[in-house]
Amino acid sequence: xxxGLLDRSGSPAPxxxxxxxxxxxxxxxSGSGGRDRPIAAPAGRQWATGDPxxxxxxxxxxxxxxxxxxxxxxxxxxxSYDEQRAWAGEAKExxxxxxxxxxxxxxAGSRVGPTTFISPGRMDPGPFGIEHVQPxxxxxxxxxxxxxxxxxxxxxxxxxDINRLIDEVAARRSRLPETLxxxxxxxxxxxxxxxxxxxxxxxxxxKLEALRAEISRLKAQIEQTRAAPLPSGxxxxxxxxxxxxxxxxxxxxxxxxxxxxxxxxxxxxxVQATVLTPAGAGALSHSALDTLALFCWVHGDALIARLExxxxxxxxxxxxxxxxxxxxxxxxxxxxILEVSRSEETAIEALxxxxxxxxxxxxxxxxxxxxxxSDLPGPGIVPMF
Numbered sequence: 001x002x003x004g005l006l007d008r009s010g011s012p013a014p015x016x017x018x019x020x021x022x023x024x025x026x027x028x029x030s031g032s033g034g035r036d037r038p039i040a041a042p043a044g045r046q047w048a049t050g051d052p053x054x055x056x057x058x059x060x061x062x063x064x065x066x067x068x069x070x071x072x073x074x075x076x077x078x079x080s081y082d083e084q085r086a087w088a089g090e091a092k093e094x095x096x097x098x099x100x101x102x103x104x105x106x107x108a109g110s111r112v113g114p115t116t117f118i119s120p121g122r123m124d125p126g127p128f129g130i131e132h133v134q135p136x137x138x139x140x141x142x143x144x145x146x147x148x149x150x151x152x153x154x155x156x157x158x159x160x161d162i163n164r165l166i167d168e169v170a171a172r173r174s175r176l177p178e179t180l181x182x183x184x185x186x187x188x189x190x191x192x193x194x195x196x197x198x199x200x201x202x203x204x205x206x207k208l209e210a211l212r213a214e215i216s217r218l219k220a221q222i223e224q225t226r227a228a229p230l231p232s233g234x235x236x237x238x239x240x241x242x243x244x245x246x247x248x249x250x251x252x253x254x255x256x257x258x259x260x261x262x263x264x265x266x267x268x269x270x271v272q273a274t275v276l277t278p279a280g281a282g283a284l285s286h287s288a289l290d291t292l293a294l295f296c297w298v299h300g301d302a303l304i305a306r307l308e309x310x311x312x313x314x315x316x317x318x319x320x321x322x323x324x325x326x327x328x329x330x331x332x333x334x335x336x337i338l339e340v341s342r343s344e345e346t347a348i349e350a351l352x353x354x355x356x357x358x359x360x361x362x363x364x365x366x367x368x369x370x371x372x373x374s375d376l377p378g379p380g381i382v383p384m385f
Contacts, residue, residue: 250293
């Protein structure tokens, strides 16, 4: 009988099944007295080795799986279209070369052939077109010129069609499914993932363009909030904390002088510098007096007074926000963005049902796309385990 990790737990239990093996001593292996047992995921983390989608409610799981499927299908189509574009590009180059030779033949009065070119269009028996052989029959005539021009026009049209298809498929490809899956996987094991409950009497969503414009406006407000200056009072408090910390660091030590007559010890910094020599790069290190810290210890009050005056001169308290006010306002704006994003997703789903699918924003809120509870942490603020 083959022996492995799961079948070396000892003699079978009554009934033929293997009895569960107790844990071996710490640091033990399969030696004397030790037993092997299957390794299980910690309680509440059984999903960690599987697909995070299984953590979601059924409707959200099905939608995320569909988004992954659409993305995978688009990737397959893109590879096929890329190959077709390469063939079409080569066919256009050959047709352009042939037209150039035909025009040169008419101008110079010389014979064109014998030569061949491959047509991508007329009587096309396969993806590589048809080979045309030009005989030795003198300069090209009007019929040959018209034929060459039609062949180039057909090759150009075919290449343009393929490029259009590639653009359409590229619009369907997105990193959003991977982003949504990573967000689900990062949610703490003990968190309960509930579906979103739509409030009664919710209005029909506005047009998609208007909703996305509103999201952009709210995001701009967030950036303006983050850029708001600090109130002068908060700036002064932070400045004083900085000067007082430097003063505490720069305080000299007279203990050695008092007890043993050693010189007063002043705070020093270790300074390192890179030195380049013909033999290579090296490093130098030396100690230097921390003059800034010592200055703050000696003249801290005067420095604070001068800095407070400068803060009063430069502050814009009418537009200022404290750190707490910034955090609160940004949270309110993010809540508004989530609600508008839910309406945006409703509009996108309506367009998909009508046969006019549109690409989702790559930075969509997962809670809006998957219709999950607003109580879940938003993207970028998932708490640590």
